[in-house]
Each structure stands twice: as C-alpha cells, then as structure tokens.
Amino acid sequence: MDPRHDRIDTPPRERLFNAPLLAVLVAVSMPVLYVFQSGAVDQWISLAFVPTDLERGRWGGLVSSMLLHGNWPHVLMNAIAALTFGAPVARLLRGPAGMGAFFTLYIVSGVVGAAGYGLLHLDSSDPLVGASGAIFGLIGAATRLIGVPGQSTGGRVMPLTARPVVTASIAWMAVNAVIGLIGLAPGAEGARIAWEAHAFGFVTGLLLIGPLARLFGTPAAAFDSRDVMGDPRS
Template identity: 55%
Template sequence: MIAASMPALYWLQERLPDGGYSLAFQAASLWRGDWWPGLVTSMFLHGGWEHVAMNAAGAFAFAPPVARLMPRARGVAGFLAFYIVCGVAGTAGFGLVNPEVYDPLVGASGAIFGLMGAAIRLLGRRDGSLRPLLDRRFLSMAAVIMALNAVTGLVGLAPGAEGAQIAWEAHAFGFVVGALLIGPWARIFGIRTAAFDSPTDLRDPPS
C-alpha cells in the first residue's frame, strides 16, 4: 500500500499549482522555526517519476519483513508510525547538518532507509529475533550501504537526479533510526516472536 501510494500521490502533486513544493522541507526552517510541517509533508512528495520508482521499489523490498513483525490492526498502526518516524528523523537529520540549505527537500527516502535498517537486523533470523547492533554481519552490511549512500549522494549518480542534490544525510539518519528503533518498536506493538518467520516466498507467517 505504501508503494502504491507513491505514484498516486505524485500524480496529485503534479496537479497542484506549485507542483507541491510549498509542502516541501527547507533545512533552514528548522532554525527559523517557520515551516515545521514540512518535516512530515515532504515525505509524501517526490521530485519525478524516477524518484517515485526508486522509493516504491525500496518499499517493496524492505517493508515486508518489518510489517510481518506487527500483526493485526495494532501492528498496522505500529508499522505506519514506524515508517513516518523514520521519515521525519531522516528529514530532521538533514536539516540539523545543513542549516544553511534553502533548497526544497522532498521524498520518502529517509523512511525507506529506516525500513532497510530494520530489515537488515532481521536478515536470516527465522525466529523473529533481531541481530544485535554489534553483530558482524549487520555492521558489515550497514557499512557497505552507508558507503554507497555517501558516494551516490556526493557524486550524484542516482537515476533521475538530473543535477538535483541527493539528500544522502537523510538516508543515513533514517537508516540509523530504523535500526535502533525496531527492537523497542517490536516490543511496544506486541510482536509474537515465536510465530514469526520470514520465508523467501513472502507468504505471511503462520497464525
């Protein structure tokens, strides 16, 4: 549903008088205090169809293992809250380290990277337990992802970027927050670890 919402929302965004950019986030606004809603609204906007496609693909790849941890209606609410918190953290993190940037920031990449950080802590854990933060496999994958993220952001090689600034810092903040939050989030929303499984065919765990 999150992946499907992205092209639908972008279709609506294109029809707004200003292309939706009045709802974007400006890093400098964190310090001026004049447009805090952009922390949330910006994650529902995108900079083009390529941007939409990349984030939708990321949602398809990394949302399922996280969503399976959170069953029933309570779990749906918990999953959506987790997604939004990671997105807000990514956007806020970008603002904190770029206080002089006035260019509009749009996209759900911070939230997608939050799902990625959480999903990697579940990698290969068929009992629903999380890999420790100091687990060598988690740390090595996180290091590779963050290195690629930094290089992509600094060099600007992302498809569809078209010269726009890539907010790699937002990706990094989202990833770290997702990796840190998934443990307490799982406990808060009543995950039944004994029944959890993440098989390769993406089917739901047994009830």
C-alpha cells in the first residue's frame, strides 16, 4: 500500500485574531494618542474644533479634533468601534491604493461630521473632540458590507436601497438619537454628545464606500460550490 494514501492532511489552523492590520492600527492609535494628550498641560485643547471657527476661516480643527478624546471611556469605546467596523472595510480596501481609500473615507467622514455639527451650532464656542464622526463613517460603510444574518456579501457593496441597509441605517440613527438626546453613553458625564456629527459621518461613509469600492476594492474570492460531489482533482 502506498503510504502517501494513508496520510491525512491537517487543515491550517484558523487564526484566533483575524482583524486586518489597518483596522488594528487605527484602533490602537487612539489610546496611544490619548496617553500623550492626558499628559499634556493644556490637554491639546488648541487642536479641538470650535464651531465659531468656521466663520473665522479656521478649519484645521475639523481634522485635528479627531486626534483628541474626552476621557478613557470615550477613547476605548471609539477604539473598539474602529476595530469592529473598520475590519470589513479594511478587508475590502486592501493594498496601498486601498489603504489610501480607507483613510480617505475615515478622514472625510470625520471632517463632514464635525463640519455638519458646526453648521448646526455656528454660535457655539464649546470645543468638540473625538473621532466619533469618522467612526460612524466606518459604521455606515460596514452597513453596506455586512449583509443579512447567515449570508455574506462576498466583498460586494450592497445597494443603498437594499432592505438590510435601510433597516440597519434606521436602527443606527435611532440609537444615535437616543444616545444624543438622552445622553446614554459611557463616559459622557453630563457633557454634550455631538450626535449630529455621528449622523453626518454615518451618511458620508454610507455614500462613499460605493465609489471607493468600485475604484479600489478587492472583493473576496467566491467559494467554489459545484453541484457534483466527488474528490477534488488536480
């Protein structure tokens, strides 16, 4: 008997932690930056976004405010969300071009989120900090990638009008409204929650993932499920 036919090939082990490196780096950067922020004398408050700055032409805070957070619960909640919802987006947008597309979606969602909040509160001088607008951009993008329970989109972006997308979007905005209006968020401690920035960021990610996926996406390979049973042939 040929000993080669008695050998049983052991399938490769599935990695316990399978998150894309890009999503991990974004998540890890938040607590690392907050360590430096909390150790600074001024808490880097000069980098925060203030709505009144829009009329003054000071727009740098739209980007720099994403590097700041209010407290540890705030930063940890955003880091977990970045890892959770950034993962499916990073799996689709792979390679150097995909990485650029990922950060484009992330940063543009954060900027639009902060700008939208600022336009609704032009007379406010309260500083806005946090990457929540960018995080909700990832949530919006992931909403079109996750699909329905028990099914996979195979790396394809679902249409905006698909039932799972519409249902999930309504649910997210309802939760966002409750969190913002009632203040049910870890670490809020009486601070105003910029739920409007979340909504603007979510819509931005929801819209951007379509064209970015067409230009830079790498869909997952489809599973070969033939209708004829038999041993695989080389």
